[in-house]
Amino acid sequence: MSRILDAEQIEEGLDQLAAKIRERTDGKPIALVGIRSRGDEVAERVCRRLSEDDRELVLGTLDISLYRDDFAHLHENPKLQESDIPFEVDGAHLILVDDVLFTGRTIRAALDAISDYGRPGKVELAVLIDRGHREMPLQPDYVGIALETARHDHVYVSLEATDGKDQVEIKEAS
DSSP states (O other), X not given: OEEEEOHHHHHHHHHHHHHHXXXXXXXXXXXXXXXXXXXXXXXXXXXXXXXXXXXXXXXXXXXXXXXXXXXXXXXXXXXXXXOBOOXXXXXXXXXXXXXXXXXXXXXXXXXXXXXXXXXXXXXXXXXXXXXXXXSSSOXXXXXXXXXXXXXTOEEEEEOHHHHSSOEEEEEOOO
């Protein structure tokens, strides 16, 4: 396994992500919704950067475990976590936030999950890392870092609050 991004590069990616959101949303009210786990930490860190703006900004977290299409494979030891959406979803401008975008299946599950809370006015997607190789017709609106990977590589993201350090490692497919 090789480390390809260090803490400084992750910070730069978070800065990039916040700058793109700031630029395109132009001070309008937004709600960041971090997808557990690690997308919630990315959302918190982006939210801190955006909180300097003069805008209405709210933060929520979303657990998609029960909405995954591979839930049957996880049934032996599912890690269910709490969702926390402390604002009105109907009509809101939501930005779903995740750490890595790969096939798109996590985002499909997040869209299903968020619909249980209401009907947003707009939903966009922000990801710290876009590694390509979609299986679903989903593309991010905001990307911090575009990463070239092979389809069968494994990308491991570690974040400070969750894992005690910021780094991204790749285990290349054999």
